[in-house]
Amino acid sequence: MNDKKMEAIVGRLLQTGVLAAAFAMLVGGVQYLVLHGGATPNYAKFHGVTPLTGQTILWVGVVVMIATPIVRVAFAMVAFAMERDWLYTGVSSLVLALLAYSLLA
Amino acid sequence: MIYHAGKNVYMNVTFFSGLVFAGSIAAGFLGSLTGLGGGVVIIPMLTLAFGVDLRYAIGASLISVIATSSGAAAAYVRDGYSNVRIGMFLEIATCAGALAGAALALHVPTSAIAIVFGLMLLYAAVGSSEHPSAESRKDGEDARSLGARLRMNGGFPGGKYVVERVPLGFAIMVGAGALSGLLGIGSGAVKVLAMDRAMGLPFKVSTTTSNFMIGVTAAASAGVYLTRGYIDPGLAMPVMLGVLAGALLGSRFLMSAPASLLRNVFRIVLLVLSVEMLYNGSTKRI
Numbered sequence: 001m002n003d004k005k006m007e008a009i010v011g012r013l014l015q016t017g018v019l020a021a022a023f024a025m026l027v028g029g030v031q032y033l034v035l036h037g038g039a040t041p042n043y044a045k046f047h048g049v050t051p052l053t054g055q056t057i058l059w060v061g062v063v064v065m066i067a068t069p070i071v072r073v074a075f076a077m078v079a080f081a082m083e084r085d086w087l088y089t090g091v092s093s094l095v096l097a098l099l100a101y102s103l104l105a
Numbered sequence: 106m107i108y109h110a111g112k113n114v115y116m117n118v119t120f121f122s123g124l125v126f127a128g129s130i131a132a133g134f135l136g137s138l139t140g141l142g143g144g145v146v147i148i149p150m151l152t153l154a155f156g157v158d159l160r161y162a163i164g165a166s167l168i169s170v171i172a173t174s175s176g177a178a179a180a181y182v183r184d185g186y187s188n189v190r191i192g193m194f195l196e197i198a199t200c201a202g203a204l205a206g207a208a209l210a211l212h213v214p215t216s217a218i219a220i221v222f223g224l225m226l227l228y229a230a231v232g233s234s235e236h237p238s239a240e241s242r243k244d245g246e247d248a249r250s251l252g253a254r255l256r257m258n259g260g261f262p263g264g265k266y267v268v269e270r271v272p273l274g275f276a277i278m279v280g281a282g283a284l285s286g287l288l289g290i291g292s293g294a295v296k297v298l299a300m301d302r303a304m305g306l307p308f309k310v311s312t313t314t315s316n317f318m319i320g321v322t323a324a325a326s327a328g329v330y331l332t333r334g335y336i337d338p339g340l341a342m343p344v345m346l347g348v349l350a351g352a353l354l355g356s357r358f359l360m361s362a363p364a365s366l367l368r369n370v371f372r373i374v375l376l377v378l379s380v381e382m383l384y385n386g387s388t389k390r391i
Contacts, residue, residue: 037119049334058338069320102328
């Protein structure tokens with residue numbers, strides 16, 4: 001593992017994540033509009049977490065999108081460790097810890 | 106110009122999603138051509154024109170910010186401009202800032218966030234003029250400097266560079282992250298400011314590394330908002346797909362577009378949006 005190789009993999013990783021999320025959004029979007037297209041939009045008032053009904057594939061798209069940069073950081077952590085760059089293994093794991101905290105707190 | 110979807114005007118979800126999709130294409134297109142990103146236009150568009158609650162607008166914007174950042178970064182990383190080490194190190198600052206900003210947003214009334222947003226737009230419209238990028242002031246590499254000890258100095262297809270004033274850059278990045286978390290934008294302009302102006306990085310390295318970082322920063326904010334219900338997938342869908350399509354379109358036109366004219370048009374748009382956000386925030390309509 002060297003920096004060049006790592007960057008190439010990171011690039012591919014990001015691309016795959018965006019394409020997968022966009023695809024899920026597209027498929028889920030069609031399903032969502034078929035099921036709920038005739039309903040009245042309800043965004044004027046904040047009403048907390050939206051239930052999963054009929055939007056499961058859309059949720060997959062959202063989660064894949066949020067996960068993409070997180071996976072990128074996790075991959076960088078492993079790649080830096082393989083390079084025996086302990087300083088940046090530590091830096092990456094700190095960023096990863098902050099991201100984990102954001103999801104759990 | 107405020108009308109609430111489904112209240113004053115009858116609109117069903119399909120029609121609404123179509124309009125949001127079209128508007129998001131325009132926002133993504135302008136955002137990519139001007140380099141300011143889609144978020145700064147998406148949120149005023151959703152709140153002012155579509156009457157969407159600011160919290161849902163922030164959630165949807167963040168998802169689109171992650172998408173465009175990751176999509177563009179994929180290309181930049183391969184070109185060898187962005188510096189993965191600098192990006193990762195500064196992501197400590199932006200993520201910590203984003204967590205603080207998002208946590209603050211949960212406790213602050215939306216009208217106050219709208220006012221901060223309006224001020225940010227005002228700055229983007231009038232404050233940010235084109236500066237020549239700061240040239241590296243020192244030629245020699247000081248092995249004891251923080252940048253050297255953090256192994257940040259690097260090369261790009263155009264030369265080598267030496268990283269300066271790491272603590273200052275780090276501090277500005279905390280601010281950029283907080284702004285991103287509070288407002289649901291990428292705050293790429295502030296990130297570029299930190300790297301280009303404070304740390305003396307070449308402009309192209311600053312912009313591509315900033316883009317690289319935006320996705321991780323936005324993911325930190327999105328993590329906080331996800332469990333609080335800010336992210337509605339039905340709204341995020343047309344916004345993300347639209348902004349992505351617009352950004353893709355924008356990158357095709359980037360070379361041939363009259364940049365200064367576009368930037369001036371965009372500036373006027375931002376100014377108008379700024380006044381609207383400030384007005385609606387201060388009268389507590391948002």
